[in-house]
Amino acid sequence: MSRLIAHLSRRYRFSASHRLHVDTLSPEQNRETFGKCNNPFGHGHNYVVQVTFSGPVDPATGMVTNLSDLDSFAQHEMLNLFDHANLNTLEPFLDCVSTTENLSVEIWRIFSSYPHAKLERVHIEETAKNSFDTFGGGAPSHR
C-alpha cells in the first residue's frame, strides 16, 4: 500500500495525588472554588492518558510509529514522572494549579517532542466521568 496517512491512538494509565489550591486566594475562596478538591491532605485518581498521532504508514513496517518506541517514550517521559507521585510537588505544578486541564497542557508538551509521528490529540480521563482533550492550542478537529 502507498504511504497513506493513518492515526494511531494508545492509552496509558498512572495513579497520582493532587490538591487544587491557589495561594493568591483566601482559604474560603479556595474552598468555594475547588470544593472537595481543596482538601488540605490531597486526594488521588487513576488517570488514563490517550495520545493520538498521525503520520504516513511506512510500507516496510505497516506502521505510523513503532509501538515499542512510543511505549518506551511514554514510560521514560511521562509514567516515570507522574505514576505514584503527588502532582503538586512536581516542577510543572509548582506555579500552576494541578487541574486536569493544566495536566493536559503538560502532557501535550511532553508528547509533542516525540520524534516519530505528529501529535494530534491528548485525551485525559481523570475519572470515568470527567475527561479533557487538548489539540495543542488549535481548534478541536472534527475528528
Next chain:
Amino acid sequence: MILLTRKADFSAAHFYWNPAWSEEENERVFGKCANRQGHGHNYTLEVTVEGAIDPVSGFVGDLKQLKDIIEREVVSVYDHRHLNHEVPEFATTIPTTENIAIAIWRRLNGKIEHAKLHRVRVYEMPDLFADFYGEGA
C-alpha cells in the same frame, strides 16, 4: 450532517514479517509480533458514516444495511481467520492495525448507500487503535 457509528467484532490471528529483511531485523523491529506461528486478538471495528437525515425515515443510513455490509465485506472474511494466510490483502501487506484500518476502508468504501464513509477505527486491544479517514485525508 450527522455521524453514525456501527460496531462489530472479529477475532483473528496474525504476525508481522517483512520478507525483504533478515530474521534478526524482523525480530528487532517487530519483537514478539514477528513470531511466525502467529498470535491473535479480539478486534473491535467501528465504522462511522456521515450524511443528512432523511426527512421521511429519520435515518442517516439504514443501520441494518450497514450491519449487513460490515458482516459480508469484513467479518465473514476476517473472523476466526489467520490474516496473513487467509485474507488476500495481507498476502503482501503486513497486517498491522493501521493496515487493517486501510484495508477495511477499501472493502467498505462505495458500498454503503445514502451515506458517506467517514472513519474506520480498528481496536486491536482496548488500549490501542488506529483510525483511517480515506485515501485523500
